[in-house]
Amino acid sequence: MSKVLFLSVPSHGHVNPTIGLVSELIKNGEEVIYFATAPFREKIEATGALYKQYLYDMDLFKPEEEGIADPMETVLREGINIIDDILAQISNIQFDYIVHSTPFPFTEVFKQLLKIPAISSLGIFLGLHNFLERADAFPTPPGYTALREKIKARYDVVLPEKFVATMINLGGLNLVYSSRYFVPAEQLTDDTYRFVGPPVFNRKENADFPFALLEGKKVIYISLGTVFSNFRPDLYQIFFDAFAGKEVTVVMAAYKVDLSKFKIPDNFIVRHYIPQLAILEHTDVAITHAGMNSISDLLYNDVPFVAIPLGADQPDLAERTTALGATIALDHRTLTPVLLQDAVEKVLRDPSYIVNMKKISDSFKAAGGYASAVAYIHAYIKRGNQLLERELVQSS
Numbered sequence: 001m002s003k004v005l006f007l008s009v010p011s012h013g014h015v016n017p018t019i020g021l022v023s024e025l026i027k028n029g030e031e032v033i034y035f036a037t038a039p040f041r042e043k044i045e046a047t048g049a050l051y052k053q054y055l056y057d058m059d060l061f062k063p064e065e066e067g068i069a070d071p072m073e074t075v076l077r078e079g080i081n082i083i084d085d086i087l088a089q090i091s092n093i094q095f096d097y098i099v100h101s102t103p104f105p106f107t108e109v110f111k112q113l114l115k116i117p118a119i120s121s122l123g124i125f126l127g128l129h130n131f132l133e134r135a136d137a138f139p140t141p142p143g144y145t146a147l148r149e150k151i152k153a154r155y156d157v158v159l160p161e162k163f164v165a166t167m168i169n170l171g172g173l174n175l176v177y178s179s180r181y182f183v184p185a186e187q188l189t190d191d192t193y194r195f196v197g198p199p200v201f202n203r204k205e206n207a208d209f210p211f212a213l214l215e216g217k218k219v220i221y222i223s224l225g226t227v228f229s230n231f232r233p234d235l236y237q238i239f240f241d242a243f244a245g246k247e248v249t250v251v252m253a254a255y256k257v258d259l260s261k262f263k264i265p266d267n268f269i270v271r272h273y274i275p276q277l278a279i280l281e282h283t284d285v286a287i288t289h290a291g292m293n294s295i296s297d298l299l300y301n302d303v304p305f306v307a308i309p310l311g312a313d314q315p316d317l318a319e320r321t322t323a324l325g326a327t328i329a330l331d332h333r334t335l336t337p338v339l340l341q342d343a344v345e346k347v348l349r350d351p352s353y354i355v356n357m358k359k360i361s362d363s364f365k366a367a368g369g370y371a372s373a374v375a376y377i378h379a380y381i382k383r384g385n386q387l388l389e390r391e392l393v394q395s396s
Helices: 012-027 038-046 071-077 079-089 107-114 128-133 142-155 163-167 235-243 276-280 292-300 314-323 337-349 351-366 369-395
Strands: 003-007 031-036 050-053 097-101 118-122 174-176 193-195 219-223 249-253 268-271 285-288 305-307
Touching: 003 012, 003 107, 012 031, 012 038, 012 097, 012 118, 012 292, 012 369, 031 038, 038 050, 071 079, 071 142, 079 107, 079 142, 097 107, 097 369, 107 118, 107 142, 174 369, 193 369, 219 276, 235 249, 235 337, 276 292, 285 292, 285 337, 292 305, 292 314, 292 351, 305 314, 305 337
Parallel strands: 003 031, 003 097, 031 050, 097 118, 118 174, 174 193, 219 249, 219 285, 249 268, 285 305
Antiparallel strands: none
């Protein structure tokens, strides 16, 4: 039985894809210790993993809020404290390997200090190819140089000169939660990338929802995710105007969105949190921000949808799905109720969208899911151990 250290960036886009992986590893006899922050504790512990909490919030992609420090500044300022705290919490534990979010900024520190293999979990993958090509254009924050020198002095670990290189930690095994068919042919081409299918997993969501209200109704599901839910609050008025009074029931997620200034139509059911997988069983068509978890759920379950990408990897995911003929992507800056109505009607009525979605869905299922991911991990660790044994024999 192996001991596995999970070092995740504690954002939904990076933690959620790993929950099924952790569950599968534990099912295979591994012991997992998982670092994150309090909002993820319940779902991590539900897998059987041992949850440990970061000293500081390591969510590098959290939207800036008034009065709250930029999390990147905190990481740069408190880097030594963060590393020391993790080391203290895992002292006297011998790990066999690390699984980390690709942008976990101290990956190199723990790889070198623990002297064990590290496996990268690509929570965001589309657009990575272009990002790597433009990496030299990204500035290095002033605090990074000082932190790099402190890490060198304290741990004798050398980090890359450019900060951007600490945010793209790729290695000998990089798990991609998609299929080779879905990712453009020119991207992620070498054999260090293993396509394991989307992060579709029974996330044991709280299904406290009035499902009886959906029986016999045409259902539209709308979600802009958790990170971008407040990006354009005026979009919610467009949703209300597009479907108010129509012969549909609209289930809408509005995560931490203040809707008090809006008049919510009678045919809308609005919640801060929606059990997405359960709702999709009742959904005829969806409107999504095209985040990875959402778009994977929709494609995997063959639910027609319209994409309104807002940021991060969403434009790339929406563009790729559109190129494969499986959705319509709309620009949030020029969105109107009529444009939205027309797009929803088209993806519902034109059978080509379902046909093309099924091609993607089939490729997802053929990738093998979390069982394949675990098989790739075990093969990688075994190969590394064999190489190490060979080196020891040759040096003796």
